[in-house]
Amino acid sequence: MSPKALDYESLNENVKKVQYAVRGELYLRASELQNEGKKIIFTNVGNPHALGQKPLTFPRQVVALCQAPFLLDDPNVGLLFPADAIAKAKHYLSLTSGGLGAYSDSRGLPGIRKEVAEFIERRDGYPSDPELIFLTDGASKGVMQILNTIIRGAGDGILVPVPQYPLYSAAISLFGGSLVPYYLEETANWGLDINDLRQSVAVARSNGITVRAMVIINPGNPTGQCLSEANLREILRYCYQENLVLLGDEVYQQNIYQDERPFVSARKVLMGMGPPISKEVQLVSFHTVSKGYWGECGQRGGYFEMTNIPPKTVDEIYKVASVSLSPNVPAQIFMGLMVNPPKPGDISYQQFVRESKGIIESLRRRARMMTDGFNSCRNVVCNFTEGAMYSFPQIRLPPRAIEAAKRAGKVPDVFYCLKLLEATGISTVPGSGFGQKEGVFHLRTTILPAEEDMPEIMTSFKKFNDEFMEQYEDHRGYSRM
Amino acid sequence: MSPKALDYESLNENVKKVQYAVRGELYLRASELQNEGKKIIFTNVGNPHALGQKPLTFPRQVVALCQAPFLLDDPNVGLLFPADAIAKAKHYLSLTSGGLGAYSDSRGLPGIRKEVAEFIERRDGYPSDPELIFLTDGASKGVMQILNTIIRGAGDGILVPVPQYPLYSAAISLFGGSLVPYYLEETANWGLDINDLRQSVAVARSNGITVRAMVIINPGNPTGQCLSEANLREILRYCYQENLVLLGDEVYQQNIYQDERPFVSARKVLMGMGPPISKEVQLVSFHTVSKGYWGECGQRGGYFEMTNIPPKTVDEIYKVASVSLSPNVPAQIFMGLMVNPPKPGDISYQQFVRESKGIIESLRRRARMMTDGFNSCRNVVCNFTEGAMYSFPQIRLPPRAIEAAKRAGKVPDVFYCLKLLEATGISTVPGSGFGQKEGVFHLRTTILPAEEDMPEIMTSFKKFNDEFMEQYEDHRGYSRM
Structure with a gap:
């Protein structure tokens, strides 16, 4: 009998080509070990609540009140909920038609899209149109929809930074397009060099690829850098010259751990450049409730905002969004709350500020502890995490470790990360899952373990790493560089 | 300058080909009218809470307690929540790792997948494996993922009932496959004739299409019929003979409005057929929290269960699910609660039964009121809604109405539905959005308007329809048939 449609050999080849290391071999092995009773520290994915963030x-x-609207009529509701939460719940319920159990418009609730537009205007100083903002089940879903809209086939190329967050490579594979890598420069704090970018585009074109869009991740994942305004201007000018859509992954915009380079949105820079560039460059910007000091990953809420996208295209994107009816409504309310948090004078303001500052300041300290910890290890060098949620140290594997990996049938950084996992329970993602230059090896870890656990984790990492290096280093002369 | 990547003319052609009438021209016009202040009765989509269902x-x-777990420590919690809800919230929180704010496993929380498997076993009498159950953000997302896994290109055909729920046509267009229609027979209460099915497959094959899968919607959407066990056996035997994956859309399994043909799952029938068929036919079954007496559409929760799918394929499906990290966690808990509702003796049992029976019995009365209402109208004939949430009357448009539609540049049933909308505020979906035989016209409406509003809606419909017919009928001899 010939293979069936869901036998492996007859599946859609694009599905098979997808790679997603964040939940790949290392994650699967870590899950196995956890099932066997080993204590695992999951730093493979930016999932703060899973590591104890409240x-x-x-x-x-x-949102609890919105889920249980009958409580709003209960005389005892004030014993459990403050008055401003009650008022906000009534406000958001009034924006729905039928509460959280009703599908919203496929773009999300109009009232919340308006709140998002107002947030963008306050943030950037330029008005934003709610009709060009679509709420989504997390940013990833939005990115996938836009890439699916752009990619027509293998001849369409998307510029993606390397190292990159593998959502991009995975989605491009799934939709049958071509990833055109541009390399970030580790020695320049993961900066983007426009000349390298030009080079990448030239190579792609010589291979018959039509480069149609460019992805930036700012702050960077896994690399943690913040793009400067000057760099963003260069990028936008380049997109204008080369007729590229810019996809701005800005999900870490609240996660900034230094003061020299604050977050600046691509849209703000674009608007500030004036015509013709500000009127011409097509930009889609992404945001989420999963990151920042919210970390509400499990709720799956996000939005994208479109700039300079023609109405007929917006209609097409709306139509395709309609096929899955609507993003989940509770997370839309989280998004509304995120862009419109308690204000000075509100009953809950002090507590909200205390909690959010507590999280962001602790993340800043943890970013520093982790960078310093990695840099204290033998053959490990690591840029400071300026933003986002990750540390991406370079692991300088001795030739004998690389040979051992090859004998074990593993990519060298996978080999290292598996040994790290078995020895310490620390579940990371090998740099090869994000892309890296030939012969250079990294790992990605989140900076999310609880602050009080951090010293022990870094000690445990250092012990493993330094013993690993001791074991594999060629004592006849391999130097640390 | 050449078109930009997000200009309409350069979009992915598959995106442009997608059609989704449930939120198409009629819906957009209804939204406009609503914005202008007109009262609209949205019966275009099965969205019970939007029409007042509590x-x-x-x-x-x-779920409210899971969103606000700090309430569990509050001495006053018992004033607002019954003890069994508190216990259940603790139970579900214990199944998460980090509460609702943490991504779950990409297949959904293992503990809830286990509850789903137990539900399936109780329902069907055959064990179910939690490892083959994936939770999703609503059933639509699951259907789309499976179709994306199967479809390799335009040469791959998917058998879809016509009339069909346009999710299927839309997703098949989006993924670049070919829809192979098989017609349901209106005069046989929308039954499926295996000989017609054979005929459809033969035609598709003669056009070079490899037919790979077959969709059934049971109970039917938009057609409302329930498949008999005998019919399901025929279908499964056919899938076995023809090497087809069966996709069983069973989202309306709780929505049954007669006693002669209860819901029977495709999986139960398959298991009962014994080997080789029970071991060979690949089946994926879909369910949701959006329908039934829950109607929790806005939460976006669902699952699919795979039968006879090889582990390597399950791994691929898991991998692709991982790219968007996890389905939303609150809706996973709704799914757990749906498959594991309060039991006799629980504090909340009586209230739960009273509420759910109230909804389902009212739906049963509404199904009858709507069918009878339509059948009392001139040139309208309508099968009884045995299940699901829709009525799908045939509208026998007089030739002069068809000519008037052509002059207005509209498909005849769109013309009729637009006039209905303008006259009455009733927002339906034209039958052409679901597919219908050449020259035959329908509309789809949900049976969801509040029971007390139903007489007025049907009176208003009848008045419009009968006047429409009066206006367009050829009084020289067009007969009612």
């Missing part, structure tokens, strides 16, 4: 109280109160 | 209290209490 949710912000106020938004949870509001 | 959520079931118990599951909302549980």
Whole structure:
């Protein structure tokens, strides 16, 4: 009998080509070890609540009330919920038609899209149109929809930074397009060099690829750098010259751990450049409730905002969004709350500020502890995490370790990360899952373990690493560089 | 300058080909009219809460507590929540790792997948494996993922019933496959004739299409019929003979409005057929929290269960699910509660039963009121809604109405539905959005308007319809048939 449609050999080849290391071999092995009773520290994915971060109280109160609207009529509701949470719940319920159980418009609730537009205007100083903002089940879903809209086939190329967050490579594979890598420069704090970018585009074109869009991740994942305004201007000018759509992954915009380079949105820079560039460059910007000091990953909420996208295209994107009816409504409310948090004078304001500052300041300290910890290890060098949630140290594997990996049938950084996992329970993602230059090896870890656990984790990492290096180093002369 | 990547003319052609009438021209016009202040009755989409259906209290209490876990430590919690809701919330929180704010495994929380498997076993009498159950953001997302896994290109055909729910046509267009229609027979209460099915497959094959899968919607959408066990056996035997994956859309399994043909799952029938068929036919079955007496559409929760799918394929499906990290966690808990509702003796049992029976019995009365209402109208004939949430009357348009539609540049049933909308505010979906035989016209409406509003809606419909017919009928001899 010939193979069936869901036998492996007859599946859609694009599905098979997808790679997603964040939940790949290392994650699967870590899950196995956990099932066997080993204590695992999951730093493979930016999932703060899974590592003990507490949710912000106020938004949870509001969404709980929206889920249980009958409580709003209960005379005892004030014993469990503050008055401003009650008022906010009523406000958000009034924006729905039928509460959280009703599908919203496929673009999300109009009232919340308006709140998002107002947030963008406050942030950037330029008005934003709610009709060009679509709410999504997390940013990833939005990125996938836009890439699916752009990619027509293998001849369409998407510029993606390397190292990159593998959502991009995975989605491009799934939709049958071509990833055109541009390399970030590790020695320049993961900066982007426009000349390298030009080079990448030239190579792709000589291979018959039509380069159609460019992805930036700012702050960077896994690399943690913040793009400067000057760099963003260069990028936008380049997109204008080369007729590229810019996809701005800005999900870490609240996660900034230094003061020299604050977050600047691509849209703000674009608007500031004036015509013709500000009127011509097509930009789609992504945001989420999963990151920042919210970390509400499990709720799956996000949005994208479109700039300079023609109405007929917006209609097409709306139509395709309609096929899955609507993003989940509770997370839309989280998004509303995120862009419109308690204000000075509100009952919950002090608590909200205390909780959010506590999280972001601790993340800043953890970013520093982790960078310093890695840099204290033998054959490990690591740029400081300026933003986002990750540390991406370079692991300088001795030739004998590389040979041992080859004998074990593993990519060298996978080999290293598996040994790390078995020895310490620390579950990371090998740099090869994000892309890296030939012969250079990294790992990605989140900076999310609880602050009080951090010293022990870094000690445990250092012990493993330094013993690993001791074991594999060629004592006849391999130097640390 | 050449078109940009997000200009309409350069978009992915598959995106442009997608059609989704449920939120198409009629819906957009209805939204416009609503914005202009007209009262609109949205019966275009099965969205019960939007039409006033109240959520079931118990599951909302549980999920509210899961959103606000700090309430569990509050001495006053018992004033607002019953003890069994508190216990259930603790139970579900214990199944998460980090509460609702943490990504779950990409297949959904293992503990809830186990509850789903137990539900399937109780329902069907055959064990089910939690490892083959994936939770999803609503059933649509699951259907789309499976179709994307199967479809390799335009040469791959998917058998879809016509009339069909346009999710299928839309997803097949989006993934670049070919829809192979098989017609349901209106005069046989929308039954499926295996000989017609054979005929459809033969035609597709003669056009070079490899038919790879078959979709059934049971109970039917938009057609409302329930498949008999005998019919399901025929279908499964056919899938076995022809090497087809069966996709069983069973989202309306709780929505049954007669006693002669209860819901029987495709999986139960398959298992009962014994080997080789029970071991060979690949089946994926879909369910949701959006329908039934829950109607929790806005939460976006669902699952699919795979039968006879090889582990390597399951791994691929898992990998692709991982790219968007996890389905939303609150809706996973709704799914757990749906498959594991309060039991006799629980504090909330009586109220839960009263609420759910109230909804389902009212739907049964509404199904009857709507069918009878349509059948009392001039040139309208309508099968009884045995199940699901829709009525799909045939509208026998007089030739002069068809000519008037052509002059207005509209498909005849779109013309009729637009006139209905303008006259009455009733927002339906033209039958052409679901597919119908040449020269035959329908509309789809949900049976969801509040029971007390139903007489007025049907009176208003009848008045419009009968006047429409009066206006367009050829009084020289067009007969009612």
